[in-house]
Amino acid sequence: MAMKNVKSANYWQVDHKVRNIFEVKGITVLSSPRAWEKFDWARKWFEEKPKEGYFIWVKKQVDFPLVTCITIATPKISQNLNNLLVIEKGIKAKAIVTCNAAENKLCGKHRAKGKLILKDDVSLEYNHFHKWGEKDFVSPDYEFILGRNSQLLYTYQNLFPPENLQLKTTIYSNENSSSKLNFIINGLNSNIRIQDLIFLKGKSSQGIARLRLAGRENSQIEAISKIFAQAPSKGHLDCRGLLLDRTAKISLIPEIVCQNKDAQITHEASIGKISEEELTYLRMRGLSETEAIDLIVSGFLNI
Amino acid sequence: MGKPLLKIKKLKVKGNGKEILKGVDFQIKKGEIQALLGPNASGKSTLVHTTLGNPKYKIVGGKIFFEAKDITKFPPEKRAKLGIAMAWQSPPAIKGLKLSQLLLEISKNAETTTLPPPSQPLAGPHSSRYLGESLLEREVNVDFSGGEKKIAELLQVICLCPKLVIFDEIDSGLDIKRLTNAAKIIKKELVNKKVSILLITHSGAILNFLRPNITNVMVDGKIICQEKDYKKVLKIIKKYGYEKCKKCKLLAG
Numbered sequence: 001m002a003m004k005n006v007k008s009a010n011y012w013q014v015d016h017k018v019r020n021i022f023e024v025k026g027i028t029v030l031s032s033p034r035a036w037e038k039f040d041w042a043r044k045w046f047e048e049k050p051k052e053g054y055f056i057w058v059k060k061q062v063d064f065p066l067v068t069c070i071t072i073a074t075p076k077i078s079q080n081l082n083n084l085l086v087i088e089k090g091i092k093a094k095a096i097v098t099c100n101a102a103e104n105k106l107c108g109k110h111r112a113k114g115k116l117i118l119k120d121d122v123s124l125e126y127n128h129f130h131k132w133g134e135k136d137f138v139s140p141d142y143e144f145i146l147g148r149n150s151q152l153l154y155t156y157q158n159l160f161p162p163e164n165l166q167l168k169t170t171i172y173s174n175e176n177s178s179s180k181l182n183f184i185i186n187g188l189n190s191n192i193r194i195q196d197l198i199f200l201k202g203k204s205s206q207g208i209a210r211l212r213l214a215g216r217e218n219s220q221i222e223a224i225s226k227i228f229a230q231a232p233s234k235g236h237l238d239c240r241g242l243l244l245d246r247t248a249k250i251s252l253i254p255e256i257v258c259q260n261k262d263a264q265i266t267h268e269a270s271i272g273k274i275s276e277e278e279l280t281y282l283r284m285r286g287l288s289e290t291e292a293i294d295l296i297v298s299g300f301l302n303i
Numbered sequence: 304m305g306k307p308l309l310k311i312k313k314l315k316v317k318g319n320g321k322e323i324l325k326g327v328d329f330q331i332k333k334g335e336i337q338a339l340l341g342p343n344a345s346g347k348s349t350l351v352h353t354t355l356g357n358p359k360y361k362i363v364g365g366k367i368f369f370e371a372k373d374i375t376k377f378p379p380e381k382r383a384k385l386g387i388a389m390a391w392q393s394p395p396a397i398k399g400l401k402l403s404q405l406l407l408e409i410s411k412n413a414e415t416t417t418l419p420p421p422s423q424p425l426a427g428p429h430s431s432r433y434l435g436e437s438l439l440e441r442e443v444n445v446d447f448s449g450g451e452k453k454i455a456e457l458l459q460v461i462c463l464c465p466k467l468v469i470f471d472e473i474d475s476g477l478d479i480k481r482l483t484n485a486a487k488i489i490k491k492e493l494v495n496k497k498v499s500i501l502l503i504t505h506s507g508a509i510l511n512f513l514r515p516n517i518t519n520v521m522v523d524g525k526i527i528c529q530e531k532d533y534k535k536v537l538k539i540i541k542k543y544g545y546e547k548c549k550k551c552k553l554l555a556g
Contacts, residue, residue: 287380
């Protein structure tokens with residue numbers, strides 16, 4: 001998966017140390033503290049003087065993906081990242097972003113505040129992979145600011161959740177921009193709180209958030225999805241949970257707020273269990289009960 | 304023709320608290336083709352699902368043997384690994400799971416059995432030949448037409464390298480062209496390889512393509528008739544309906 005690209009990553013950080021920065025023509029890659037010093041204009045996007053994290057500024061079209069990897073590798077490490085990605089007008093980009101724990105029981109903390117600025121006519125496919133240890137605390141808070149006519153396809157995938165995950169994602173959509181958000185989370189022995197907010201600020205902007213949440217044993221998942229339609233715009237929330245164990249709990253809270261009479265926003269939410277019929281069907285094909293459940297869950301999480 | 308492959312003895316089954324099978328005796332030998340006819344709610348599908356180990360149905364009496372082994376309490380996957388397969392009448396849709404992915408999973412599992420390996424890679428050229436690439440890339444049974452479902456079912460059971468295949472209403476919802484095609488595949492991939500086949504059918508349309516050695520009639524949870532000439536059975540059912548079967552001197556016994 002994304003990890004294969006670590007050595008050629010544009011930015012690779014382990015614990016607090018920057019292990020690799022790889023720049024190509026048209027892309028500036030710096031640590032956030034360095035960017036704070038170097039670019040006055042960038043300061044307004046950082047809420048505070050950053051201590052760690054990455055700064056990536058895409059000024060020219062490139063035909064390969066931007067790759068970042070942030071790892072925790074030391075027990076009880078506490079990361080506090082401020083990340084900034086700026087993509088200039090008219091550029092099409094793809095990002096593969098991995099955040100992970102090198103080992104299972106580090107009891108580490110990973111806090112990340114990120115701003116992603118898509119200027120006018122930008123198209124970004126942002127693939128965000130998380131893989132954590134069972135005792136970690138993880139709190140990413142990302143804001144995407146979408147310029148006019150820009151497009152964002154954001155996929156967050158977490159099949160190995162930490163003990164505690166607080167995931168916040170906010171989208172500000174300007175005129176004619178569109179965002180599609182996919183959150184794919186496999187809860188297991190974890191407390192997960194997801195908050196995704198889409199502000200449809202510009203005329204003809206669009207936003208869709210799709211959540212696929214699997215609740216395995218000892219997982220508590222709460223997902224709050226909101227769309228605020230402030231202009232003539234369209235939005236939709238599609239929240240689905242699959243409860244797989246008696247000790248799991250999923251709570252889905254979709255909310256749609258309309259502040260413009262020409263806006264159209266809708267939502268759907270459902271939580272179900274694995275169908276006995278599907279399970280039996282696959283078992284009659286020679287799959288064990290566990291294999292059949294895994295196959296059904298992977299299908300459910302496949303957006 | 305030797306020992307029975309599948310033998311069902313005095314099988315009594317309950318579903319939703321109600322007795323559905325009331326003492327079924329049935330057996331099929333290696334390489335044999337049999338048909339099971341019966342009116343709606345006579346217990347045909349219950350018999351099939353119970354034979355395959357569907358936990359929805361509770362066995363309250365009798366036993367099921369496969370190759371002389373008592374499999375009455377075996378879970379479905381163990382029965383599948385022994386070589387019993389079923390093509391569902393109305394298979395469930397599994398969202399997000401591609402048919403090609405499922406076929407690969409089935410083939411992987413089938414390879415671990417003691418059954419002979421398929422003559423060629425089943426999830427590969429086999430499947431695309433019968434299905435076309437587009438169906439393989441679609442989610443299992445999601446928005447499949449009736450014909451697509453039947454062909455997808457057929458392909459899955461072939462991938463299992465079975466010794467016995469039970470087709471639950473393979474001929475329902477298939478036009479004559481698709482039925483001919485399905486029968487051709489069954490002949491080539493199963494009949495020619497001496498796989499035993501039980502055809503559950505309402506209409507009997509499939510019987511003209513796959514002539515059964517024995518035709519059984521089930522009424523009210525019991526097999527009341529076994530006859531070698533399927534045409535004779537179809538003729539009587541067409542003329543008098545299943546109610547007459549109970550009294551039919553020609554066929555009984």
